[in-house]
Amino acid sequence: MNLSRLLDVEFLAMVAKVIVIPVVLMQAVPLMVWVERRGSAFIQDRLGPCRAQVLGFRFWGLLHLLADAVKVISKESIIPTRANRFYFLLAPILVVVTALMAYAVIPVADTVTWSDAKGRHEIAMSAAQVDGGIVYVFAIASLGVLGIMLAGWSSGSKYPLLGALRVASQMLSYEVSLGLSLVGALLIYGSLDPNEIVRSQGHLFLGVVPWWGILFQPIGFILFLVVGFAECNRTPFDLPEGESELVAGYHTEYSGMKFSLFYLGEYVAMMTFSSLLVTVYLGGWQVPWLPTQRLVALGGPLLAAGLQIGAFVAKVALFMWLFVWVRWTVPRFRYDQLMRLGWKVILPLSLANIAVTALVAPLLLR
Amino acid sequence: MEQTKNELSWGIRVYLLEIVKGLAATISRMLGNLLDRRRIPTICYPEERRPISIRLRAKHRLLVRPDGKPRCVACMLCATACPAECIYIDAAEEPDKTIEKYPKQFRIDLLRCVYCGYCQEACPCDAIRMDTGIYEITGYDRSAFFIEREALLAGKPMPGVPDVPLPKTLPGLRIGER
Ligand code: SF4
Ligand code: SF4
Numbered sequence: 001m002n003l004s005r006l007l008d009v010e011f012l013a014m015v016a017k018v019i020v021i022p023v024v025l026m027q028a029v030p031l032m033v034w035v036e037r038r039g040s041a042f043i044q045d046r047l048g049p050c051r052a053q054v055l056g057f058r059f060w061g062l063l064h065l066l067a068d069a070v071k072v073i074s075k076e077s078i079i080p081t082r083a084n085r086f087y088f089l090l091a092p093i094l095v096v097v098t099a100l101m102a103y104a105v106i107p108v109a110d111t112v113t114w115s116d117a118k119g120r121h122e123i124a125m126s127a128a129q130v131d132g133g134i135v136y137v138f139a140i141a142s143l144g145v146l147g148i149m150l151a152g153w154s155s156g157s158k159y160p161l162l163g164a165l166r167v168a169s170q171m172l173s174y175e176v177s178l179g180l181s182l183v184g185a186l187l188i189y190g191s192l193d194p195n196e197i198v199r200s201q202g203h204l205f206l207g208v209v210p211w212w213g214i215l216f217q218p219i220g221f222i223l224f225l226v227v228g229f230a231e232c233n234r235t236p237f238d239l240p241e242g243e244s245e246l247v248a249g250y251h252t253e254y255s256g257m258k259f260s261l262f263y264l265g266e267y268v269a270m271m272t273f274s275s276l277l278v279t280v281y282l283g284g285w286q287v288p289w290l291p292t293q294r295l296v297a298l299g300g301p302l303l304a305a306g307l308q309i310g311a312f313v314a315k316v317a318l319f320m321w322l323f324v325w326v327r328w329t330v331p332r333f334r335y336d337q338l339m340r341l342g343w344k345v346i347l348p349l350s351l352a353n354i355a356v357t358a359l360v361a362p363l364l365l366r
Numbered sequence: 367m368e369q370t371k372n373e374l375s376w377g378i379r380v381y382l383l384e385i386v387k388g389l390a391a392t393i394s395r396m397l398g399n400l401l402d403r404r405r406i407p408t409i410c411y412p413e414e415r416r417p418i419s420i421r422l423r424a425k426h427r428l429l430v431r432p433d434g435k436p437r438c439v440a441c442m443l444c445a446t447a448c449p450a451e452c453i454y455i456d457a458a459e460e461p462d463k464t465i466e467k468y469p470k471q472f473r474i475d476l477l478r479c480v481y482c483g484y485c486q487e488a489c490p491c492d493a494i495r496m497d498t499g500i501y502e503i504t505g506y507d508r509s510a511f512f513i514e515r516e517a518l519l520a521g522k523p524m525p526g527v528p529d530v531p532l533p534k535t536l537p538g539l540r541i542g543e544r
Contacts, residue, residue: 042396047408222382329388 013123021108021127022100029267030065036324037061043328075256082156083253091154092258094147095265099272102140105133106275107195109285109308110292112301124195125285125305133194134186137276138179141231144269145171148233148240151262152250163249166335167233167240173342174230174237180350181223184357185213185280194276198284202291210288213281219353221281223346228273230342233266235327239335274319278312285312418499420526423483425500426474426513427521429493429530431538436519437493439537440467444485444494452478453485465538472515476503492533499524 038061041048052063079088109125130136145167152164189197197213205211214221230237241249251262278284285308287295295304333341399405409416418424429437440457456471485494498521505511523530532539 039396042399042406043392045395045399045406045408047406047410325389325392326385329392330385 009121010123017125017127021103025100025103025268025271026264028271029264030069032267032270032320032324033068033263034062034065035321036327037064039321039324040328043325072257072260077258078253078255080156080253084154084156087150087154088253089258091147091151092254092261092265094150095144096261096268098140098144098147099265099268102137102144102272103268103275104128105130105136105194106272106279107198107285108312109305110199111195112305114301125309126195129195130193132192134182134192134197134276134280137272138175141269141272142171142175144265147265148250148262151254152240155250155253157253159247159252160250163240163246163252166246167250170230170233170237170239170338170342173339174227174346177223177342177346177350178227178231180347180354181220181227182280183350184220184353185217187354187357188213188216188361189280194279194284198279198286201283202286204289210283210286212283212286217281217353217357219349220357221277223350223353224277224281226341227346228277229323229326230338232270232273232323234270234323236330236333237338238332239338244332270320270323271316274316274323275312277319278315282315284315285309287311418501418524420497420499420524422499422501422524423481423496424524425476425498425503425521426479426485426494426496426518427498427523428472428515428518429495430519431532431536435465436468436472436515437491437532437536438469438472438489439465439491439493440469441490443488443490447484447488448479449482449484450475450478450480452476460538462538469515472518474513474518476511476513477508490533491536492530494518495523495530497523497527 038048038050040046048061049064050058050061052058052061052067054063079085104127107124107126111125112121112123114121126133148167149164152160152162152167155161186192186197189200191197191200201210201212203211205215209215229235233240239249240246241251246252251259254262287307288311290298290307292304292308295307298304431437438455439460440455442455442457445451445453445455452475454471454473454475455469457467458470460466460468481496483496486496503511
């Protein structure tokens with residue numbers, strides 16, 4: 001390889017993105033765990049974990065995360081004798097890797113462009129630029145389910161297996177609606193490229209309201225939100241780990257770091273889903289009322305990118321909080337209710353949504 | 367088979383609205399707690415303690431006479447009343463013939479004690495009380511849970527407990543003290 005290429009801005013940016021995005025994602029997980037714990041505590045009139053301290057400083061309980069990390073890393077790694085060793089170890093890796101991979105195509109800001117002596121530079125703000133990005137996310141995210149099923153099956157114990165069965169049927173039921181609920185919006189955007197989708201949400205409706213997906217696809221938004229909760233195995237759809245009947249579901253036999261990998265995977269999957277939701281329905285990195293050109297004109301490309309990343313993170317954080325909020329509000333569904341909701345309510349509604357959108361969209365777009 | 371009619375109204379069966387109501391309930395709870403920590407009933411023991419009643423039956427103490435001698439006359443009523451049989455008294459003859467006996471040893475096994483308070487009920491001399499307010503009774507081995515005469519006599523009442531007057535019937539009281 002040409003050595004000078006190593007010093008190329010585009011190449012360096014590429015490497016930086018590939019490293020920074022997963023690292024930030026993984027670092028956001030402990031933070032989310034903290035939000036989840038303290039948030040749930042305050043919802044339930046408790047204080048939550050706040051005792052760990054260094055030199056008398058408690059940092060609002062953040063030190064518990066450090067203590068937890070030390071704990072899970074130093075725990076004994078237990079592999080049940082009846083487990084299938086290879087798949088048992090592979091499962092958590094699969095869950096985390098797929099969760100992180102799915103994030104690769106999500107743009108966190110508009111493409112940064114500038115010109116200098118060497119010519120025009122363009123740096124897309126997502127780790128990978130895939131034209132069919134949305135399809136890519138779905139494809140990879142479904143692989144994560146494989147990890148969960150593998151975990152349940154390879155544990156060699158009955159409760160994880162039951163959990164895995166539930167995952168399988170839940171995913172089958174909701175995967176269909178997941179795709180279909182998004183089709184309405186995609187029909188209007190006419191593109192599967194996340195960056196393109198966000199860009200087309202940049203203009204204002206009637207000159208005042210940012211023309212975000214949620215405005216012309218409210219039903220699609222709600223459906224996608226509900227299905228996403230099911231897809232991430234979060235309450236009220238966390239039947240695969242329903243501890244009241246399945247001990248801990250598919251990860252019953254996991255402990256220590258292997259267990260935390262599932263945890264990590266779950267939270268990263270939540271973040272991926274929130275980001276996808278924000279990208280399609282809430283204008284992604286769009287700062288409301290300030291399109292990229294205005295931002296660049298105001299403060300240069302770096303400030304524009306910074307503000308857009310800020311807007312994106314804020315929007316994603318909102319939905320991450322929604323995950324936590326709903327978890328401590330809505331009780332878990334019963335299995336038949338879950339299936340009924342999936343097949344008899346969400347699927348027909350998403351099909352109707354597609355039909356109506358397909359009929360109306362040509363009129364709107366004209 | 368005939369199906370029972372679904373009694374829920376349409377609005378409840380749509381469920382989304384109900385979820386929004388629930389979300390409003392939880393977030394208002396949470397914001398209220400965030401803004402005013404005193405709404406959270408958690409007591410951060412050991413820094414914070416729950417106020418206890420002066421009537422709490424806690425660790426025992428033995429009361430003394432004005433001259434420093436124990437009030438106890440080793441009558442064994444408390445040991446007899448004790449359902450846990452955790453009071454051990456070794457009586458000895460008191461030089462003061464109006465008192466007759468005094469406890470040479472007085473030991474309570476706090477591991478066996480059920481804090482029923484029968485001992486203080488039974489005592490005719492108001493010599494044993496459970497008003498020290500000490501409820502954290504800990505130790506590394508069993509011997510730490512035997513409290514002996516000296517420790518019992520050194521016990522202090524918790525703040526707020528009114529002084530215990532000498533009972534009129536206490537043997538050994540001189541005429542003026544009666
Ligand atoms: S409180 Fe009850 S159990 Fe304890 S020493 Fe007194 S009589 Fe015995
Ligand atoms: S009942 Fe009172 S006087 Fe009698 S032995 Fe017990 S403490 Fe002493």
